[in-house]
Amino acid sequence: MTSDMLPSQWLTVHGLVVSLAVLVYVFNTHVLRQRRPPISAIAWVLFIVLLPYAALPAFLLFGSRKLARPLSIAGNVPRPPSAGNGHWAVDTIVSLGQPPPAAYRDLRLHGDGHQALDALMRTIDGAQSTLDLCTFILGRGEPGQQVVDRLAAKARQGVRVRLLLDGMGSLMQRAPHLGELTRAGGEFVRFVPPWHSPIRGRTNLRNHRKMLIADAGLPSARLWCGGRNLAPEYFEGSPGQPPWRDLSFDLGGALVQQAGDLFDRDWRFAGGRPGGPRGAIEPTEPAPPVDGAQLVASGPDQADDTVLALLLTAAYRARTRIALATPYFVPDTALLTALCLAARRGVAVDLLVPARSNHRLSDLARGRALRSLAQVGGRVWLAPDMVHAKLAVFDDTLALNGSVNLDSRSLLLNYELMCAFHRSTDVERFTDWFDQARVPAQRYVATAPGLARDIAEGLLLWLGFQL
Numbered sequence: 001m002t003s004d005m006l007p008s009q010w011l012t013v014h015g016l017v018v019s020l021a022v023l024v025y026v027f028n029t030h031v032l033r034q035r036r037p038p039i040s041a042i043a044w045v046l047f048i049v050l051l052p053y054a055a056l057p058a059f060l061l062f063g064s065r066k067l068a069r070p071l072s073i074a075g076n077v078p079r080p081p082s083a084g085n086g087h088w089a090v091d092t093i094v095s096l097g098q099p100p101p102a103a104y105r106d107l108r109l110h111g112d113g114h115q116a117l118d119a120l121m122r123t124i125d126g127a128q129s130t131l132d133l134c135t136f137i138l139g140r141g142e143p144g145q146q147v148v149d150r151l152a153a154k155a156r157q158g159v160r161v162r163l164l165l166d167g168m169g170s171l172m173q174r175a176p177h178l179g180e181l182t183r184a185g186g187e188f189v190r191f192v193p194p195w196h197s198p199i200r201g202r203t204n205l206r207n208h209r210k211m212l213i214a215d216a217g218l219p220s221a222r223l224w225c226g227g228r229n230l231a232p233e234y235f236e237g238s239p240g241q242p243p244w245r246d247l248s249f250d251l252g253g254a255l256v257q258q259a260g261d262l263f264d265r266d267w268r269f270a271g272g273r274p275g276g277p278r279g280a281i282e283p284t285e286p287a288p289p290v291d292g293a294q295l296v297a298s299g300p301d302q303a304d305d306t307v308l309a310l311l312l313t314a315a316y317r318a319r320t321r322i323a324l325a326t327p328y329f330v331p332d333t334a335l336l337t338a339l340c341l342a343a344r345r346g347v348a349v350d351l352l353v354p355a356r357s358n359h360r361l362s363d364l365a366r367g368r369a370l371r372s373l374a375q376v377g378g379r380v381w382l383a384p385d386m387v388h389a390k391l392a393v394f395d396d397t398l399a400l401n402g403s404v405n406l407d408s409r410s411l412l413l414n415y416e417l418m419c420a421f422h423r424s425t426d427v428e429r430f431t432d433w434f435d436q437a438r439v440p441a442q443r444y445v446a447t448a449p450g451l452a453r454d455i456a457e458g459l460l461l462w463l464g465f466q467l
Contacts, residue, residue, distance in 0.1 A: 018052045089398045090289040092313045093296055093420060096306045101292025104253035107426055111433055113235035113243045116228055117143055119250045120212060123224045124150045127214040130160045132263045134191075136169040136208050136403075138176065139231030145176045147230055152184040161186035164267055166207040167193035173231060191270045191415075205300050207266060208403050208410065209417040210248075216260025223259050224250040225419060227390040227403055234388065245437060247325070247389035247401060249419070251293075258295040265301065266415070290422045298404065299415035307404050307418055308411045312338050314394040318347050323434045325352040325391040328362040329369055330407040330461070336369050343378040352438055355382035362407065365460045367453065371446040380444035383437070390418075391434060398422060399430040 047054075094100055110116035124131060124147070131154055138144045155161040165175060167190045178188050191207040212224040226248025228234040237243035298307040315322060315338035322342055329351065331339075343349040351373060357363055374380050392400040402418035404410050421427055449457065 018049060020052075022048060087289040087422065088317055089310070089314065089394075089420065089422060090294070092310055093294050093306075096296075096304050096309055097302065098296050098306060099258050099294055101289050101294050101422065102253070102255040102258055103291070104251045104255040104293050106253075107249060107251045107421075107429075109429055109433060110226065110228075110248045110250070111436070113228075113237070113246070116226070116246070116248045117235045119248075120147070120224050121150060123212055123214050123222045123250060124154060126220065126222065127154055127159050128220055129215050129218055130162075130213070132162045132164070132211075132213040132216070132260065132267075134164040134207065134209050134211050134263055134266060135230050136166045136206070136210060137173045137229035137231050138163075138165055138170070139173045139229070140176050141232060143232070143235055144230050148176045148178060148181055151186055152181045155181065155184040155186040162263075162267060163188045164191055164207070164263070164270060165189075166191045168206045169229070189267065189270045191266065205413060205415070207270075207299075207415040209262075209266070209297075209415055210403050211259050211263065211417065213256060213259045213263055216256050216263075220252075221254075221256035221260075222250060222252050223256045224248065225259065225417070226401060227388055233386075242385065244386040244388040245383065246387075247391055247433060249401060255293050255295070255419075262295060262297055262417070269301070290424070292422065294420045294422075296400070296402075296418045296420055297416070298411070298418070299413075301415065305412055307400075307416060308332070308335065310400070310418075310420070311335055311392060311411075314392070314398055315339055315342050317397075318342050318394045320395050321348045321350070321393070323350045323352075323391070323393040323431060324406065325387060325389045325434060325437065326406040327354060327357050327386070327388045327390075328359060328405045328407045328410075329353050329366045330362060331369055332408050332411065335406070335411070336372060339378065340372055340376045343373065343376045349373065349378040350381065350434070350438065351378060352381045352383060352387060352434065352441060354387045355384060355442070356386075358386060361460060364453075364457060367449060367457050368461070370444060371449075374444055374446040381438050381441035382444050383441040385440075387437070389437070391430060392418075393427060393431050393434060396424045396427050396431075399427040401430065 090101055108115075108119060110119055120143070131151060133147070133151065138147070151161050151163065161181070161184075163178070163181065163186060165188070170190060170193075182188055192205060210226060210228060214220070214222040214224075226246070228246050228248045232238045233241065233244050234246050235243060296306055296310060298305065312334060315335070322339065324339075339349055339351075351370075353366070353370075370380050390402060390404050390406075392398075399421045400418045401421075402416065403414075404416045404418050410416055421430070
């Protein structure tokens with residue numbers, strides 16, 4: 001408001017700014033079909049009406065969360081053929097636009113950092129043709145420098161090496177010098193650098209997927225995947241600091257091709273040069289639904305919120321037990337309601353979280369969700385160490401492991417990846433990991449919050465809805 005403007009003139013200008021901001025929101029939501037959860041939509045509208053001068057530029061920077069948009073008329077959506085022969089998890093995943101089950105072999109779970117690091121290096125060293133690495137954080141020191149050195153060595157041997165590093169993750173923790181890798185012939189691309197690519201990916205969107213793919217499409221194909229970033233705390237820790245409790249896996253077989261195809265799409269989007277054609281997929285019979293696995297990609301490149309939809313379906317289908325491990329538990333209302341209803345109908349719902357995570361705001365924001373789940377019979381377990389694993393197990397039917405945290409950012413904004421395992425013997429292995437990880441944890445007891453904490457939790461949930 002300038003000194004020579006009358007109050008009525010200022011109110012007119014202010015009204016025009018509010019109207020413009022609302023129109024931008026409506027255009028983005030309805031014309032571009034940027035669907036949002038109700039709490040997010042309400043928060044944005046309130047922000048725009050109350051503080052339009054700050055809200056409009058913030059919305060232009062952070063407001064888009066989907067690059068792949070659904071069809072506007074539901075009747076135009078083709079119904080995929082049933083891939084599961086009545087297996088609800090497989091049919092749900094395929095209906096969300098994800099690949100059908102593929103065969104896998106030699107699944108190895110990495111219950112500690114030593115196993116994970118050994119498997120990671122073994123996968124790199126065994127590559128014969130291609131190596132593709134996607135990670136959120138690649139830290140300096142070990143094991144980050146060790147990974148870069150080995151990738152460079154493979155590039156000098158003639159292996160095609162590509163490294164895809166998230167732009168925001170590279171700011172959060174400095175990466176090793178990559179000059180040796182590029183001089184050796186390896187390729188490197190940052191996925192949506194926050195301040196350099198606002199149109200292509202939006203500043204607020206991050207690639208949180210974590211996977212190393214060796215020789216996709218060849219008999220020697222191998223996938224290393226899970227929740228670990230490539231920094232000391234995820235493997236062997238650092239002097240005076242124990243490693244975090246995390247979970248990852250590696251496997252071989254035709255399933256690796258699904259990861260290779262996903263990496264190719266992310267690489268092209270990030271601006272990398274498309275690689276040459278891959279070899280033929282290993283000639284195997286299609287996997288029976290309950291004997292295969294599927295990669296479930298989630299994020300702006302998917303028309304649906306795939307992992308959230310799968311978790312909701314699984315929570316309502318569960319009959320005996322749900323086991324969840326996550327570092328951050330700030331779910332949206334729909335997921336929290338589904339878990340609470342499962343507990344009410346007698347399903348044993350176990351949630352493992354760290355007593356204190358590395359994000360204090362997340363610990364404060366989770367209070368309402370933890371109390372809601374505990375008050376209806378859900379068992380919340382507080383681990384004494386930092387739990388970074390992302391695991392969801394439903395009965396003996398489905399196990400999900402990958403990069404997805406149970407918070408709104410991970411479920412609704414980030415590029416994420418989970419692997420869905422249907423083989424009952426392997427589902428049991430993931431369940432065993434959970435039960436062992438739960439042993440040192442203490443049972444959470446819900447207590448009513450004080451007025452100040454209750455207000456702080458509410459404000460944090462409102463103000464942090466997009467960040």
